[in-house]
Amino acid sequence: MKNIYGLTYVQLESYLLELGEKKSKAPFIYQGLYKQQIDSLLDIPAIRQSLLKQLEEDFSMTLPRLVEQTEGDDTTKFLFSLEDGSLIEAVLMRQKYGNSLCISSQVGCNMACAFCQSGRFKKVRNLLPEELTGQIIYIQKQLHLTISNIVLMGIGEPFDNYDNVMQFLEIISHPHGLALGPRHVTVSTCGLVPQIEQYASHPAHGLLAISLHAPDDETRSRLMPVNRRYPVAQLMDAARSCILKAGKKIMLEYVMLQEINDHPWQAQLLADLIGCDAFHVNLIPYNETQNLGFTQSSRERILEFYDVLKKNHITVTMRREFGSSVNAACGQLRADYEKQQKQ
Numbered sequence: 001m002k003n004i005y006g007l008t009y010v011q012l013e014s015y016l017l018e019l020g021e022k023k024s025k026a027p028f029i030y031q032g033l034y035k036q037q038i039d040s041l042l043d044i045p046a047i048r049q050s051l052l053k054q055l056e057e058d059f060s061m062t063l064p065r066l067v068e069q070t071e072g073d074d075t076t077k078f079l080f081s082l083e084d085g086s087l088i089e090a091v092l093m094r095q096k097y098g099n100s101l102c103i104s105s106q107v108g109c110n111m112a113c114a115f116c117q118s119g120r121f122k123k124v125r126n127l128l129p130e131e132l133t134g135q136i137i138y139i140q141k142q143l144h145l146t147i148s149n150i151v152l153m154g155i156g157e158p159f160d161n162y163d164n165v166m167q168f169l170e171i172i173s174h175p176h177g178l179a180l181g182p183r184h185v186t187v188s189t190c191g192l193v194p195q196i197e198q199y200a201s202h203p204a205h206g207l208l209a210i211s212l213h214a215p216d217d218e219t220r221s222r223l224m225p226v227n228r229r230y231p232v233a234q235l236m237d238a239a240r241s242c243i244l245k246a247g248k249k250i251m252l253e254y255v256m257l258q259e260i261n262d263h264p265w266q267a268q269l270l271a272d273l274i275g276c277d278a279f280h281v282n283l284i285p286y287n288e289t290q291n292l293g294f295t296q297s298s299r300e301r302i303l304e305f306y307d308v309l310k311k312n313h314i315t316v317t318m319r320r321e322f323g324s325s326v327n328a329a330c331g332q333l334r335a336d337y338e339k340q341q342k343q
């Protein structure tokens with residue numbers, strides 16, 4: 001049975017037409033699912049019962065099942081189990097400008113970034129569109145809140161699950177549904193160049209963040225194996241062409257690792273690489289996880305790095321260390337949970 005949260009608006013219209021119904025019923029169904037957030041398909045208002053019964057026969061409304069919820073000061077972390085028992089994570093961040101949700105896009109991840117706990121779990125499978133949408137719906141319903149921003153920065157590489165992620169963006173951006181438009185969704189990639197090029201031309205694309213983490217190939221290849229396939233120069237060319245096509249700034253994520261990527265010469269190289277104001281650099285204090293062998297850069301080193309970028313007129317911010325009290329580094333909650341289960 002198909003899950004209704006994986007259906008785009010256009011697919012819902014086609015389904016109705018196949019039943020011999022009018023597609024003008026689609027807005028009521030989408031609004032019931034995403035605005036009223038009904039618990040049963042039989043509760044959708046303004047649709048006759050026989051059609052609702054048909055919907056109920058044809059579709060499930062299964063959401064991810066909560067396994068563990070951990071509260072921090074301004075973050076809540078959720079560990080979910082999917083229908084096949086796979087574990088994924090999502091992190092809710094309460095910010096001044098609204099609630100942001102960071103969601104997972106895959107079960108595990110094949111990108112093997114050296115500083116990331118999730119990179120230790122090989123990819124098992126891609127998340128389906130309904131499993132992406134389900135993370136949002138579950139949290140909105142359970143916590144009675146509205147999520148205003150989505151970030152695909154949890155477990156997995158979203159562009160390694162390109163088609164499902166784009167279908168998900170189409171679902172959540174529809175005005176009769178969650179209406180999370182392009183300015184409210186950020187897809188974060190470790191640097192898959194062909195998909196970056198595709199993304200800029202896709203009608204449902206949102207904002208783009210690139211996990212850069214080093215401006216030189218030697219350091220970046222050590223931290224992120226993907227750099228051996230798509231080196232820095234090629235990645236930055238793709239990013240520039242994406243800016244030209246989509247006309248939106250790109251966020252360059254830069255996790256600060258003591259004595260690895262936080263040297264002033266690397267800040268200068270990064271500034272030279274950027275060379276224009278269409279990028280925004282976000283410096284992130286490393287969230288230290290167990291046994292990965294990296295240390296968070298000292299505050300002095302982060303400030304020195306920041307100053308070099310500022311002197312070169314680069315737009316740069318320092319991210320507050322979100323969620324260290326709730327194991328918010330991606331993959332960390334899952335790792336801790338699985339360890340407990342084995343004891």
Ligand code: SF4
Nearest residue numbers: 109111113116119156
């Ligand atoms: S940082 Fe992202 S892309 Fe890299 S291993 Fe972790 S989840 Fe995968």
